[in-house]
Structures are given as C-alpha cells and as structure tokens.
Amino acid sequence: MFSAGHFLGTKNPTVEKMMPFECGADSEGAKHTKLSVKFYLTAILFVVFDIEAIFVYPWAVTFRELGWVGFLTMLSFLAVLVVGLIYCWKKGALEWER
Numbered sequence: 001m002f003s004a005g006h007f008l009g010t011k012n013p014t015v016e017k018m019m020p021f022e023c024g025a026d027s028e029g030a031k032h033t034k035l036s037v038k039f040y041l042t043a044i045l046f047v048v049f050d051i052e053a054i055f056v057y058p059w060a061v062t063f064r065e066l067g068w069v070g071f072l073t074m075l076s077f078l079a080v081l082v083v084g085l086i087y088c089w090k091k092g093a094l095e096w097e098r
Helices: 002-008 037-061 063-091
Strands: none
Touching: 037 063
C-alpha cells in the first residue's frame, strides 16, 4: 500500500510543502543536528520502565498461581532492570541540566 501510494499518488510539490515544519513552528538549527547521548538514554529509560510496568502488573495479579518459579523468574527480570537503571544512573541520564 505504501509503495502504491508513493508511485500512484499525485505529486504537487510547492514551496510551502517543501519547507521544514516542526510542531507548528519553523525549525531552527541545522537539518542534521546530532542529538546528545542523554536523549537516547532517556528514551531507553522510558521504554525499559514502560515494559516493566506492562510485565509486572499481570505477574502481580497471578502471583499466587505462579509459585516460586514465577517469583524467581520475576526476581531475575527485575534484577536485569535494576542493573540497567544503575547503568543509566552512572552515565548521568537521570541528571536534568538546563
């Protein structure tokens, strides 16, 4: 579908359509500005802890049925997340600078 839209769709490039657009305002700065590593660490933190919340909730609901195997599995999962958090903390991803 994407290829068909690309090849068969109408193309009417105008000056306004070809101008860079960002959040309702003209973009500033270079077009290919490299982002800081802290930006990527923050994104990774968001994904990691979002996935953690998705996995921990069903585990908590079925905690009694899973027994010790489920407990040890979740403990190892949380240990990996704590190691990731410590890594990001040491890299300074939790420090907000202005």
